Amino acid sequence: xxxxxxxxxxxxxxxxxxxxxxxxxxxxxxxxxxxxxxxxxxxxxxxxxxxxxxxxxxxxxxxxxxxxxxxxxxxxxxxxxxxxxxxxxx
Amino acid sequence: xxxxxxxxxxxxxxxxxxxxxxxxxxxxxxxxxxxxxxxxxxxxxxxxxxxxxxxxxxxxxxxxxxxxxxxxxxxxxxxxxxxxxxxxxxxxxxxxxxxxxxxxxxxxxxxxxxxxxxxxxxxxxxxxxxxxxxxxxxxxxxxxxxxxxxxxxxxxxxxxxxxxxxxxxxxxxxxxxxxxxxxxxxxxxxxxxxxxxxxxxxxxxxxxxxxxxxxxxxxxxxxxxxxxxxxxxxxxxxxxxxxxxxxxxxxxxxxxxxxxxxxxxxxxxxxxxxxxxxxxxxxxxxxxxxxxxxxxxxxxxxxxxxxxxxxxxxxxxxxxxxxxxxxxxxxxxxxxxxxxxxxxxxxxxxxxxxxxxxxxxxxxxxxxxxxxxx
Numbered sequence: 001x002x003x004x005x006x007x008x009x010x011x012x013x014x015x016x017x018x019x020x021x022x023x024x025x026x027x028x029x030x031x032x033x034x035x036x037x038x039x040x041x042x043x044x045x046x047x048x049x050x051x052x053x054x055x056x057x058x059x060x061x062x063x064x065x066x067x068x069x070x071x072x073x074x075x076x077x078x079x080x081x082x083x084x085x086x087x088x089x090x
Numbered sequence: 091x092x093x094x095x096x097x098x099x100x101x102x103x104x105x106x107x108x109x110x111x112x113x114x115x116x117x118x119x120x121x122x123x124x125x126x127x128x129x130x131x132x133x134x135x136x137x138x139x140x141x142x143x144x145x146x147x148x149x150x151x152x153x154x155x156x157x158x159x160x161x162x163x164x165x166x167x168x169x170x171x172x173x174x175x176x177x178x179x180x181x182x183x184x185x186x187x188x189x190x191x192x193x194x195x196x197x198x199x200x201x202x203x204x205x206x207x208x209x210x211x212x213x214x215x216x217x218x219x220x221x222x223x224x225x226x227x228x229x230x231x232x233x234x235x236x237x238x239x240x241x242x243x244x245x246x247x248x249x250x251x252x253x254x255x256x257x258x259x260x261x262x263x264x265x266x267x268x269x270x271x272x273x274x275x276x277x278x279x280x281x282x283x284x285x286x287x288x289x290x291x292x293x294x295x296x297x298x299x300x301x302x303x304x305x306x307x308x309x310x311x312x313x314x315x316x317x318x319x320x321x322x323x324x325x326x327x328x329x330x331x332x333x334x335x336x337x338x339x340x341x342x343x344x345x346x347x348x349x350x351x352x353x354x355x356x357x358x359x360x361x362x363x364x365x366x367x368x369x370x371x372x373x374x375x376x377x378x379x380x381x382x383x384x385x386x387x388x389x390x391x392x393x394x395x396x397x398x399x400x401x402x403x404x405x406x407x408x409x410x411x412x413x414x415x416x417x418x419x420x421x422x423x424x425x426x427x428x429x430x431x432x433x434x435x436x437x438x439x440x441x442x443x444x445x446x447x448x449x450x451x452x453x454x455x456x457x458x459x460x461x462x463x464x
Contacts, residue, residue, distance in 0.1 A: 019437070033304060036437070039269060039272045039273050039303070039304075040269070040353075042272050043265060043268045043269050043272065046268060047265065057268075059271060062268055062271035062272055063271075063272075063274075064303075064304070067272070
């Protein structure tokens with residue numbers, strides 16, 4: 001999966017967990033809380049991302065820093081996917 | 091103990107509960123409560139409201155204190171005597187556990203303050219079993235929360251909730267633990283299964299904030315701990331709590347959290363009369379200290395004047411008190427904010443009617459009628 005494919009997939013999943021009426025663009029520095037992502041939605045988002053990318057969020061990443069902005073979330077997923085792929089190849 | 095204006099419109103049962111929540115001296119209770127009880131009550135209605143507001147032990151205590159049981163239908167009277175006896179028994183077990191946990195935390199070098207019922211039941215309710223005691227609420231510093239959590243298994247606690255049907259504590263699953271991770275204002279509930287059939291479980295609720303994660307309202311924790319004071323629970327030992335101004339602020343902000351964040355409605359933990367009673371009694375007890383300029387100055391510095399005014403304005407309108415004016419905060423917030431709530435995904439909500447309407451409503455959803463504002 002290319003970086004662009006991964007980002008598009010993250011956006012698709014993220015969008016499905018935002019309030020339905022929220023049509024704001026998912027620009028990198030958009031704050032997830034401003035997009036309507038509260039903590040309950042965050043939990044469901046994490047579970048969905050874990051299923052889709054076959055990854056697991058460690059406790060240390062379940063923080064505000066991971067769910068700060070769209071770019072923060074993209075980078076977190078990228079790191080987890082890279083680590084997961086590397087582990088599978090080993 | 092006259093009923094506040096408007097309380098009587100909802101019947102003598104409601105007037106009695108509001109009067110009990112206000113907290114008055116035994117002499118006033120003797121005349122007014124006896125008048126209300128002896129005039130005849132719909133006991134089914136009273137018990138239902140008292141249950142919703144966790145005030146059944148308070149009603150039972152009043153009947154005992156004022157020797158009013160002869161005016162109560164026999165089966166109701168028997169039940170209320172049992173409720174009071176059970177709550178007194180629970181109180182003994184509960185304080186014993188508060189003391190055991192607090193002592194263990196302190197021995198491990200963890201600073202801890204009791205909150206809510208544990209911090210003022212003795213002072214404000216006479217320690218007579220009239221106030222319902224739920225979770226054991228404790229405050230720890232954010233940088234010591236993990237140490238507090240790590241200590242609990244050694245005391246027999248399991249991080250989870252008690253299943254009353256199965257008689258076991260069911261550990262939280264990963265999804266539930268994630269919610270706490272993402273809301274780092276509280277630790278996950280710690281539950282202790284006891285051998286006491288009347289009190290099969292005790293739960294400890296650790297907070298490390300006076301508000302909630304990502305709230306715009308935040309109170310720094312250091313001054314709260316700096317205000318620490320020791321107090322005696324007769325027959326139990328010495329415990330530690332925040333000084334009166336922070337105890338009051340914590341209680342007010344707790345009420346605000348449960349009344350303003352709509353999510354608590356789903357959890358059936360919307361605001362109740364007992365919580366307003368706690369705020370009112372704290373105010374009555376510490377009024378002079380709270381009216382000192384440094385208290386309002388601190389609220390201003392912390393940026394929490396609005397939620398405090400939200401609570402106190404509703405308190406004044408319901409109980410005919412003058413707390414907002416006494417603090418020099420008249421006109422600080424408008425009607426729109428007074429009827430606001432925080433809905434799903436941070437969307438603002440509005441609710442209708444007065445706080446008395448809301449407290450009285452058996453279906454709280456009805457006061458939140460209408461769609462959320464996108």
